[in-house]
Amino acid sequence: MSKVKNWHLKREVEYPYDGSRPSRQWAIIFDLNKCIACQTCTLACKTTWTSGKGQEYMFWNNVETKPWGGFPLGWDMRVLEKLGRQEWNQQGEYLGKTLIEAAPAHERVLHFAPTDEDWMYPNVGEDDCAGAKMEGGGHMATMPHDKWFFYLPRTCAHCTYPACLAACPRKAIYKRPEDGIVLIDQTRCKGYGECVRACPYKKSMYNPHTRTSEKCVGCYPAVEEGVQPQCVVNCIGKIRVMGFVSPPEKARDDNPVDFLIHKLGLALPYYPQLGLEPNIYYIPPIHADREYLRQMFGPKVDAAIERYKKLPDDAVAQGLLCLIGSTDRIMHRFEVNKGMAVGFDDKGAELVRVPVVEPVIERAAYDDKLGAIRNNTP
Amino acid sequence: MNTPTWALSAAFTFSLAAFGCSKSAPPVAKPTPLTTLEIKKVSADLSKPDPAASYWKDAPEGLVTLLAQPMIAPRPETTTTDSVIVQAVHDGTRAAFRLRWKDTEKSEAGRLGEFSDGLALEFPLRDGPPPPVMMGAKDMPVHLFHWRAQYQRDKEQGKPSIKDLYPNQSIDMYPHEYKEAPVGSPSAAEKFSPGVAEGNPQSYAKTGVDEIVAEGFSTSSVQEGHGSLAQGAWANGEWTLVIVRPLVIDGGSTLKPGGTSNIAFAVWQGGKGEVGSRKCLTMQWTPVKVQ
Numbered sequence A: 001m002s003k004v005k006n007w008h009l010k011r012e013v014e015y016p017y018d019g020s021r022p023s024r025q026w027a028i029i030f031d032l033n034k035c036i037a038c039q040t041c042t043l044a045c046k047t048t049w050t051s052g053k054g055q056e057y058m059f060w061n062n063v064e065t066k067p068w069g070g071f072p073l074g075w076d077m078r079v080l081e082k083l084g085r086q087e088w089n090q091q092g093e094y095l096g097k098t099l100i101e102a103a104p105a106h107e108r109v110l111h112f113a114p115t116d117e118d119w120m121y122p123n124v125g126e127d128d129c130a131g132a133k134m135e136g137g138g139h140m141a142t143m144p145h146d147k148w149f150f151y152l153p154r155t156c157a158h159c160t161y162p163a164c165l166a167a168c169p170r171k172a173i174y175k176r177p178e179d180g181i182v183l184i185d186q187t188r189c190k191g192y193g194e195c196v197r198a199c200p201y202k203k204s205m206y207n208p209h210t211r212t213s214e215k216c217v218g219c220y221p222a223v224e225e226g227v228q229p230q231c232v233v234n235c236i237g238k239i240r241v242m243g244f245v246s247p248p249e250k251a252r253d254d255n256p257v258d259f260l261i262h263k264l265g266l267a268l269p270y271y272p273q274l275g276l277e278p279n280i281y282y283i284p285p286i287h288a289d290r291e292y293l294r295q296m297f298g299p300k301v302d303a304a305i306e307r308y309k310k311l312p313d314d315a316v317a318q319g320l321l322c323l324i325g326s327t328d329r330i331m332h333r334f335e336v337n338k339g340m341a342v343g344f345d346d347k348g349a350e351l352v353r354v355p356v357v358e359p360v361i362e363r364a365a366y367d368d369k370l371g372a373i374r375n376n377t378p
Numbered sequence B: 001m002n003t004p005t006w007a008l009s010a011a012f013t014f015s016l017a018a019f020g021c022s023k024s025a026p027p028v029a030k031p032t033p034l035t036t037l038e039i040k041k042v043s044a045d046l047s048k049p050d051p052a053a054s055y056w057k058d059a060p061e062g063l064v065t066l067l068a069q070p071m072i073a074p075r076p077e078t079t080t081t082d083s084v085i086v087q088a089v090h091d092g093t094r095a096a097f098r099l100r101w102k103d104t105e106k107s108e109a110g111r112l113g114e115f116s117d118g119l120a121l122e123f124p125l126r127d128g129p130p131p132p133v134m135m136g137a138k139d140m141p142v143h144l145f146h147w148r149a150q151y152q153r154d155k156e157q158g159k160p161s162i163k164d165l166y167p168n169q170s171i172d173m174y175p176h177e178y179k180e181a182p183v184g185s186p187s188a189a190e191k192f193s194p195g196v197a198e199g200n201p202q203s204y205a206k207t208g209v210d211e212i213v214a215e216g217f218s219t220s221s222v223q224e225g226h227g228s229l230a231q232g233a234w235a236n237g238e239w240t241l242v243i244v245r246p247l248v249i250d251g252g253s254t255l256k257p258g259g260t261s262n263i264a265f266a267v268w269q270g271g272k273g274e275v276g277s278r279k280c281l282t283m284q285w286t287p288v289k290v291q
C-alpha cells in the first residue's frame, strides 16, 4: 500500500498504487439549488453513448431524488452502512477510515455488490419528500425546510484515487495522465465486475452483451476538442460547468472551477469520506436537512451554504454563475468587470461574454402596432 | 500478503468432519491424494470430450487439495472448493483430463451480478524449472486452459441474446438497428458495442475453453486456441468435466509421450461470486508423467 495525499480529507490515505496526479483533472460542478430533474442530461448521455445492446439499463449520468432515490437501489446508504460511523475533526480533517483502509484483508475495497434487481429501478423515489409528518400548514416557512428533497445529478467522478482502478485484478482500468479521465480498456476487460463491486458511487456497469464492464468516458472525444461533455452542454437548468480542477496549492482564482471550489468553498465533493477524491463537485442545496448534507458533503457544508446566501453581494461569483451554461466550450479562465463576465479558452481566446445582470426592459402590456397582447412566454 | 496457515488446517478439519458425518451416504472409496498424475495411453478417439466414456473406468484417479487463493485480494474469504478428483489419458495426439468437484448449484452467468462456474488447468509453458505456480512470472510463462460453464453454454446454445437473458425486457428500438435512420448500420451498432468493436474475445461466442498465457498476476491474455475442447455435466451437486488438449502445442506447453511436466488446478464457484482472482486453487505443481 502507498500513502497518497487526499486534499478532500486533509490527510494521506492508503492506495494500492503510488500517487501521480494528472497534468489536468477533469471535473464537473453542479449547482443543486437549480437542478429540476428534467433528465435531459441523462438522455443526452444515453443517446450519445449507451443506446446499444447490453446498455439498456445503463445511465452513466443519472439524476436521483435525495434522500429516497438511488441508482442502483440504495447505493449510498448501503456503502455508508458498511463503513459505519466515522468522524471528522473541527479543522475539517477526516479521522475515520476510507473504503480502502477499511477493507478486510481478502478485499481491496470495502463494498457492497449490487444485484441484478438493484439496477432495475433507475428513478425510484422520484420527488418523494423527507422530513417530519405532513400535517396542515406551511412546510417551507423555515430554512432549511422541515419537509425537503433535492435532485442529485451524477456522473462518474473520474476520481483521483479510483476504487474501480484499485480493484481491477487485470489492470484493465487506467487514468489518463493528460486529463484524469478514468477509462476501462475494452480490450483487456474480462468482465470480472470487480469495478462494479468496488466503485462506491456505482458508476461502473456490466454490459451483459459484450460481457465487459463499461463506464462514463467523461466525453473524452469532446474534451480533447475543448468542448464540455454532453450531459453538461445539454443541461436545461444551466446548473453545470465542466473544467479542470487543481489541487489547492495550485489553484488559480481565475479558473472557473478552482474559483468555486477553492476560492469560495462553494462547491464540495460528495461523500469525500469514502476516500477516492471524487471530481464531481456540488453547490449544496440550501433548503435541505443539514445533518443529511453534512453526511453527504462533509463538515464544510455549513460554510458553503452561508457563502451561497451571500452571493448577491459578490459580483465576481455572480458573473461566473452567469457564464455557466453560456458556452459549449471548456472555460480555462474568466474575468468579471464593468458588469460583464467573460470566459476564455486555454489559448486565451474569448469564448463568451454575458452581462452579470440582464437589463430589465419594461414594455406596455398591449402592442398597438401589432394589435396584440404581449406576454412573457419566450 | 500473509499465507494463512489456518486456512489449511480449517479446510482439512472440514473435510474430515464432512467425511466422518455422512452416515447415510453409501461408502465410497475416497481417491487417494494425487502425487503424480500419470497420463495413460488409451486406444480410443479423444477428439470429442466425453465425461461418460468407458476408458475413464480404468483410468487411475487421485485427489488434489485446493485452498482459497491466498496471495492477492480480492480472494475468497474461505475455501469453497476443497478438492478435485483428477484422471487423465492420451491417444498419442491429444490428452484428456477428467475433473470432478462438488458445487451445490450450477451457475452459467449472463445477467448482471452473476458469475460462472469454471475450472482451469495450468501447465508451465516451457521446459526447465517450473514457474511460480500462481500465474507464472516474467519470462516464466504458464499456459492455461480455462473452461467456464458460460463458455459451454455459448457452444451449445449460441451466445445468449439480451432477450434470452431477460425474456421480459422491452425496448422501443436500438437506434443503430433502425434501418431507415442514417446511423442504422451493423458497423455503427458494433462501434457502440465497445468490447465487440475492440475484438475482445470476451464479447464473442466461446467454444467452451479459452487458452490463456500469463507471466504473473494481472498479465493473463487469451490466445488463439489450438483446438482444445471441453465438455462438462452438472448433476447432483457435482461437476464432471473433460478438457481435451493437443499433447504438443507449437509455442505452447507440451506433453511428450514418455516425458514429464507439471500441472496445477483452479476452480471457481460462480454462485458464490467467484470470478477472476476469487478462486480456489492447488498451492503447488503436481508432477505429470506421460506414458
Ligand code: SF4
Binding pocket: A034, A035, A036, A037, A038, A039, A040, A041, A042, A063, A151, A153, A234, A235, A236, A237, A238, A239, A240
Ligand atoms: S439537465 Fe440539468 S437541470 Fe436537468 S436534470 Fe440534468 S442536471 Fe438537472
Ligand code: SF4
Binding pocket: A155, A156, A157, A158, A159, A162, A163, A164, A165, A182, A198, A199, A200, A201, A202, A203, A204, A215, A276, A278
Ligand atoms: S466514480 Fe467510480 S467508476 Fe468513476 S472513477 Fe471513481 S471509482 Fe471509478
Ligand code: SF4
Binding pocket: A044, A045, A046, A048, A049, A060, A061, A155, A156, A216, A217, A218, A219, A229, A230, A231, A232
Ligand atoms: S461525461 Fe459524457 S459519458 Fe460521462 S455521463 Fe456525461 S455525457 Fe455521459
